[in-house]
Amino acid sequence: MGSILVAAIVSGSIYALVSLGFALAFRISSVFNLAHGILLVTAGYLNYWLAVQHGLSPWISVPTSLALVGALGLTIEAVLIPAAKTAGLKPVDLLLLSWLMLLIVQDVLAIAFESQSIYVGASQVREGWAVFGGRVTPLQALIVATSILVGAALFLIIRRSATGQEVLAVGDDPRLAMICGLNVKKIIGLNAAAAALLTAGAGILMSYQERLDPTLGFRFSVIAIVSTLIGFPLGPAGAVVGAYVLALFETLVLYVVDPGLRDAAVYAGLFLVLVWTYRRSLVPPEG
Amino acid sequence: MPEADVPLLAAKNISRRFGSAPVLDSVSLTLAAGTLTVLTGRNGSGKTTLVNCLTGFDLAYEGEVQFRGTPLGRTPADGRARLGLVRTFQYPHVFADLRVGDHVRLGRLAGLAAIRSYFTRWGTAVTAEIVDELDLSPLLERPGFALSFGEMKVVNTARALATGAPVVLLDEPLASLHGWRRALMVRAIERRRSAGYAVLVIEHEAPELAASADDLFELEGGTLNRRSPA
Amino acid sequence: MVDLTLYVLQLCVVVGLLALAISFYTDGLGYVVLHPFALAGVGAYVFAVLATRYQWPPILGALAAVSSAALSGLLCAEAIRSLRGDGLTLATFGIGVGSFELFRQLDITNSVFGIGSIPSLVGDGGRAWQVGVALLALLLAAGLVRTWRRSVGGTVVAALRMDEWGALSVGAPLVAHQRVTGLLAGAVAGLGGVYLAVTARFVEPRDFQVSGLLVPLGAVIVAGGRTPWGVVVVAGGIVLVSQGARFVGASPVVAGPLTEIAIAACLAAVLVFTRLRQLRRDNARG
Numbered sequence: 192m193g194s195i196l197v198a199a200i201v202s203g204s205i206y207a208l209v210s211l212g213f214a215l216a217f218r219i220s221s222v223f224n225l226a227h228g229i230l231l232v233t234a235g236y237l238n239y240w241l242a243v244q245h246g247l248s249p250w251i252s253v254p255t256s257l258a259l260v261g262a263l264g265l266t267i268e269a270v271l272i273p274a275a276k277t278a279g280l281k282p283v284d285l286l287l288l289s290w291l292m293l294l295i296v297q298d299v300l301a302i303a304f305e306s307q308s309i310y311v312g313a314s315q316v317r318e319g320w321a322v323f324g325g326r327v328t329p330l331q332a333l334i335v336a337t338s339i340l341v342g343a344a345l346f347l348i349i350r351r352s353a354t355g356q357e358v359l360a361v362g363d364d365p366r367l368a369m370i371c372g373l374n375v376k377k378i379i380g381l382n383a384a385a386a387a388l389l390t391a392g393a394g395i396l397m398s399y400q401e402r403l404d405p406t407l408g409f410r411f412s413v414i415a416i417v418s419t420l421i422g423f424p425l426g427p428a429g430a431v432v433g434a435y436v437l438a439l440f441e442t443l444v445l446y447v448v449d450p451g452l453r454d455a456a457v458y459a460g461l462f463l464v465l466v467w468t469y470r471r472s473l474v475p476p477e478g
Numbered sequence: 479m480p481e482a483d484v485p486l487l488a489a490k491n492i493s494r495r496f497g498s499a500p501v502l503d504s505v506s507l508t509l510a511a512g513t514l515t516v517l518t519g520r521n522g523s524g525k526t527t528l529v530n531c532l533t534g535f536d537l538a539y540e541g542e543v544q545f546r547g548t549p550l551g552r553t554p555a556d557g558r559a560r561l562g563l564v565r566t567f568q569y570p571h572v573f574a575d576l577r578v579g580d581h582v583r584l585g586r587l588a589g590l591a592a593i594r595s596y597f598t599r600w601g602t603a604v605t606a607e608i609v610d611e612l613d614l615s616p617l618l619e620r621p622g623f624a625l626s627f628g629e630m631k632v633v634n635t636a637r638a639l640a641t642g643a644p645v646v647l648l649d650e651p652l653a654s655l656h657g658w659r660r661a662l663m664v665r666a667i668e669r670r671r672s673a674g675y676a677v678l679v680i681e682h683e684a685p686e687l688a689a690s691a692d693d694l695f696e697l698e699g700g701t702l703n704r705r706s707p708a
Numbered sequence: 709m710v711d712l713t714l715y716v717l718q719l720c721v722v723v724g725l726l727a728l729a730i731s732f733y734t735d736g737l738g739y740v741v742l743h744p745f746a747l748a749g750v751g752a753y754v755f756a757v758l759a760t761r762y763q764w765p766p767i768l769g770a771l772a773a774v775s776s777a778a779l780s781g782l783l784c785a786e787a788i789r790s791l792r793g794d795g796l797t798l799a800t801f802g803i804g805v806g807s808f809e810l811f812r813q814l815d816i817t818n819s820v821f822g823i824g825s826i827p828s829l830v831g832d833g834g835r836a837w838q839v840g841v842a843l844l845a846l847l848l849a850a851g852l853v854r855t856w857r858r859s860v861g862g863t864v865v866a867a868l869r870m871d872e873w874g875a876l877s878v879g880a881p882l883v884a885h886q887r888v889t890g891l892l893a894g895a896v897a898g899l900g901g902v903y904l905a906v907t908a909r910f911v912e913p914r915d916f917q918v919s920g921l922l923v924p925l926g927a928v929i930v931a932g933g934r935t936p937w938g939v940v941v942v943a944g945g946i947v948l949v950s951q952g953a954r955f956v957g958a959s960p961v962v963a964g965p966l967t968e969i970a971i972a973a974c975l976a977a978v979l980v981f982t983r984l985r986q987l988r989r990d991n992a993r994g
Contacts, residue, residue, distance in 0.1 A: 223798050279987040282794035283740050284979060290801075291972040291979075294919060298965035298972075413805075416798070451813040458806035462799050466787060469795040535873065559879035571874030573867050574993075584867055587860050589879030592888050595861035622870075623993040634874075641878050 195446050196439075197325025200335055203438030205397050206414050207338035207431040211345060212390035213415035214422070214430035216268045218362040219382050222282060226267060226289040228412035229296040230387055231394035234260040235403040236300055238395045239309040257391050264387020267292075269380045293409055300405040308404035334396055341389070342431030349426050358382050359426075390415075410454065413461050420464045485510050485547070486645045486676040487563065492531055492541035494524075501527050502539070503700035509645060509676035514667065516688050517680045518705075519697035525680045526568055528697065529647050533565045534558040545645070560589040565647040568680075570634035572622035579618040581633050582606050585640030608636045611666045613659075628654035635663065639670065646670060647678045652687075714838060716951050718907045720944035721842045722748075725900030726924035727943040728849045728936055732893040735933050736862065737886065738869030739792075742918055742925075743784055743800040744897040746807030749916035751777035751898030752905040756823040757816060759905075766829045766906070773905075774898040781894015782887055789886050804918040811913035822912025829906040838907070845903050846940055849896045853936035856892065865889065919968065923947060926975040929982055946971075 213227045234256050241252035275285055312330075319328035327335075349355035360368045361378045369375045397403060415430070418437050422429025437460055444456035487509040494502040501524040509515060519525050530536035532543055534555040543550045545561055553561070573581060579602070586606065590598065609615060612632055617625070625633060635651045651667070652660055664686050670677050671692075679687055688694055694705045729744045755773035758764040764772070788799050811817050829841060856862045865885050867875040876882060905911050927943035950967055 223794055278984065280980070280983055283797050284983050286794045286797055287740070287979060288976055291922075291976045294922075294972045295969050298969045301965045413802075449813065451819075452809070455806050455809035455813065458802045458809060461802035462787075462806065465791065465795050465799040465802065469792075470790045533877070535876070554882075555873075555876040556879050556881055559877055560881070564879075565877055567873070567877070571871045571877065573870040573874060575870060576863070576867065580863065584863065584875070584880075585878050588864050588867065588875060589881070590860055590864075592861060592881050592884035595864060596856060596859045596888065598860040600858055600860050600863050623990075637874075637878055 193322075193324030195325075195442050197322055197327060198446075199439040199442040200435065201325075201327060201331045202442065203435035204331070204335040204338040205393055205400075206411075206418055206434035206438050207342060208334070208393035208396070209390050209411050210415040210418035210422075210430035210434045211338075211342060211428065212264075212386040212388075212393070213412075214419040214427040215345075215358075215382055215389070216264075216386040217416075217419055218358065218427045219379055220268060220272050220276075221362070222272055222285045222289070223416055224267070224272070224289045225286065225409070225412045225416075226292040226296070227390065227415055228408035228410070229293055230260050230264045230390040231397070231411050232300065232403060232405060232408040233263065233296065234391035234394035235311070235398035236304060236309060236405075238398055239311050239403075242311055243309075253395055256395060257388060260391035260394075261384055261387045264390065265380065265383045268383035268386060269376075273379065293412065297405045297408055304405070306405070308402040309398065310402045311398040312400055328400075330396070330400055334400070337396075338431060338434075342428050346426065346428035349428060354378075354381070410457065413457055417457065417460045417464050420468050423468065486545065487532070488544040488547075489528075489532055490542045490544070492528065492539050492543070494527055494531055494536070494539045500700050502531070504541070505697075505700075505702045507532075507695070507702060509678060510692075511644065511676055512671060512674045513676055513692040514671045514687065514690065515676075515678045515693040515695065516684065516691040517678060517695050517697060518682060518688075523697045524700060525697050526649060529565055529649055529678075529680065533563055533647060535565075556589075559641065559643065562643040563645045563647070564638045564641050564643040566631075566634045566638050566649050566651060568649045568653075570627075570630035572625065572630050572633055574621065574623040576622055577618065578614060578620050578622070578625070578633050578636075581622070581637045582609060582614070582618075582640045585637040586642075589641065606636075606640050608639050608666070611669070612636050612662050626654075628656075628659065631655065632659060632663065635666075639666065644674070645676045645678075647680075649680045650682075651679060652681055652684055714835065716947060717839065717842055718903075719951065720940075720947045721845055721907075722900050722904050723923050723927070723947050724846055724940040724943045725849050725896055725903065726921070727927040727931075727939045728853050729893045729897035729900065730921075730924055730928045731853060731931075731936070731939055732856070732889050732896070734928050735857070736865035736869065736889055739788075740797045740925075741800040741893070742797060742921055743803040743807070744893060744924070745916045745918060745920050746804045747777045747781050747784075747894045747897035748901035748904065749807060749811055749911075749913075750780045750894075751901030752911045752915070753811065753817050753823070753901075755902045755905045756826050756911050759827050760823055760825055766827050770829060770902045770906075773902045774895055777898020777901060778891050778895035781890040781892070781897065783890075784894070785886050785890025789883060801918060804921070808913055808917055811916060817913070820913060822910060824910040826905050826909045826911070828909065841906075842903075845899060849899060850936040850940060852892070852896065853939075857936075861885065861888065922968070922971050922975055923950070926971070926978055929975075929978055932982065 209231055216224065216227065237259060238252050238256040241247045241255060242249055272285065319326040349358065357373050357378050360373060361375050365375050414437060418433035419430045421433030421436050422431065425432060440460060441453055441456045445453045485508050489505065489507040492502050492505045493500065505528060517525055527536065531539040534553055534557065537552050545563055550558060614636060617629060631651060631653055635648060638646060651663055655663055667677055667679065667687065681687060696703050696705050726744055726748060730741065733739045733741045751773045754776045755769050758769040758772055759766055784803055788796055791799055812820050864875065864880050868880055868882060868885065904915060923946050924943055927939055927946055931939040931942045950971060
């Protein structure tokens with residue numbers, strides 16, 4: 192049981208960082224952006240390309256990757272999605288378009304890197320510390336700590352700070368927020384940048400820990416959506432809680448049911464959480 | 479045709495809150511066959527909310543609604559409509575790409591059992607009393623999106639009346655209607671009353687209906703108060 | 709060259725059937741669903757297992773397979789009946805991808821290795837037979853869609869799509885229609901799966917990936933509610949275009965990612981264009 196818990200916490204920590212990024216973006220856009228996961232994968236591959244294929248120091252490759260992928264995320268969340276909404280595209284259209292974008296980027300990466308999975312971590316396997324029957328490497332411990340700290344910080348920022356309240360306001364009603372004098376574009380931009388950086392950062396951290404392949408983007412998009420919806424009552428930072436819950440569920444299926452059904456568990460989670468979250472209340476929406 | 483003197487609809491202690499704000503507070507109402515009830519009240523007083531609750535579009539209410547003495551429980555809107563309780567909308571819900579003739583036919587046929595409906599051809603002929611009553615013949619081929627607001631209201635009402643349901647709740651059926659269209663609508667409502675239907679009409683300014691109504695109520699502050707017909 | 713033609717024809721049929729299955733939803737209740745390939749997979753695998761492992765006669769196996777797919781469609785419809793809009797689409801996406809994972813993992817589907825040596829429905833008939841079977845499958849499905857559209861039920865679901873509250877107010881039995889839609893979509897998708905199984909004689913999980921819906925979905929969006937034959941023709945057209953390179957002698961291993969990029973980009977453009985055109989029309993109507 193202990194090793195299951197440790198495994199769940201370790202994988203949950205990466206899920207948490209990615210999901211936090213998605214949750215922030217989702218709080219404002221309300222779009223199930225399936226393309227969110229490409230930020231994770233692109234950051235990892237970009238860092239690999241710079242650090243490994245071009246031999247740059249991580250002090251250069253990591254910030255560069257973060258900046259470039261951050262810009263990509265900013266473009267998607269703060270430019271493309273608002274423009275699409277203004278043009279009148281519906282949430283279903285945006286969902287489909289995000290899926291198409293995901294497929295395209297996935298295929299571009301597959302072509303560019305000849306479908307190779309990549310790994311930037313050190314070649315020697317670090318032993319790590321024994322914890323409750325499992326093993327945790329220093330990097331994994333760092334990621335766990337980071338996810339909890341960032342989650343807690345975000346929780347406080349959203350609840351207590353003016354910026355956090357502004358993000359919530361824009362998410363609830365951008366027009367009203369504008370009328371009340373908030374700089375909606377700036378808030379959307381800041382939020383999108385934070386979301387992108389969190390996810391890109393998670394991708395880079397992940398590439399030092401395990402192999403990345405282009406199809407991971409899709410899997411992490413789904414993980415992010417499920418985690419966000421599970422933790423929804425707690426606000427965007429609740430995605431951290433959601434991520435650990437999902438990781439636990441997934442790890443249980445992996446160890447107790449069938450290792451091959453690990454991915455199926457995530458998709459079952461998606462289905463279940465959607466049916467639960469959007470089940471018809473006693474008042475169906477007028478339409 | 480419904481029998482007279484049988485309470486078709488009985489609402490008992492209907493309460494509805496939105497958050498902490500009470501919109502309906504223990505509202506009780508009885509609609510008997512062959513009666514016309516007029517409901518008035520200021521904007522936002524909860525008239526439409528009451529209709530939503532009675533007809534099952536809003537099931538988050540406390541209290542009980544009975545149709546012909548049988549409690550409706552949590553029966554949803556379409557179920558209540560098939561039982562015989564139909565309503566129209568303040569802002570008419572018309573089908574944009576269907577013609578007026580199709581609206582009337584849908585009123586008659588929408589409630590068909592699903593399996594049976596797929597074995598029944600749709601067809602195009604529209605033969606319904608309501609078409610002549612409301613003089614819809616010139617509009618039959620017009621698609622929903624091409625109707626004016628007043629025409630939409632008439633089509634909305636025609637669709638509801640075409641169901642033949644014995645209890646009809648009309649939400650501002652005379653809004654935007656003037657002259658002969660208004661007179662036709664009033665006459666159609668009166669005819670339903672004479673034929674033994676229970677009709678509830680929400681209207682602000684309808685002296686022609688208020689004068690002949692069997693019951694006149696005003697919804698104010700969440701409570702239903704009886705007023706005497708003028 | 710003839711084999712290639714037959715292969716493309718068979719692909720057109722499968723894609724056409726999937727497009728018709730989707731159209732029960734998009735041209736009916738108006739839901740955008742992404743699980744029809746999973747339903748096709750149910751049809752294909754049930755047929756394959758019954759025919760190879762239990763030696764059922766192919767016709768019986770096909771009937772059982774289509775029924776299973778129809779039942780699966782009904783169950784899915786029941787599960788998603790409270791959802792609408794993007795939540796519904798995403799939930800069906802979950803069903804689609806989850807089913808793909810199940811096909812890859814379960815022993816009964818022979819996991820990633822797939823099931824081969826599937827008997828043909830019409831023996832090893834010649835080209836004429838093959839084309840005949842293809843046309844028969846399409847005729848059946850298109851005929852079903854046409855009858856459905858012209859029925860009272862077909863108009864009721866269209867009304868539910870245009871204005872759900874308006875339709876509910878006159879007693880349209882929403883849940884029952886959701887169930888029938890699921891049943892019909894499942895049956896036609898299952899037919900597509902069975903057809904794939906009997907023509908390719910081999911099924912594997914990769915045949916039923918959600919991304920395979922790109923073409924049928926695109927066909928339905930482009931056809932925009934026109935006749936069922938219109939949907940089939942558009943679907944066939946897209947398949948011909950995407951496979952076109954092979955006709956002019958390009959490598960049989962068409963750069964999979966490259967084709968997918970092209971199709972995805974085109975579908976995105978079609979989606980945006982169709983939506984904007986619809987909005988312009990609605991605004992003009994006032």
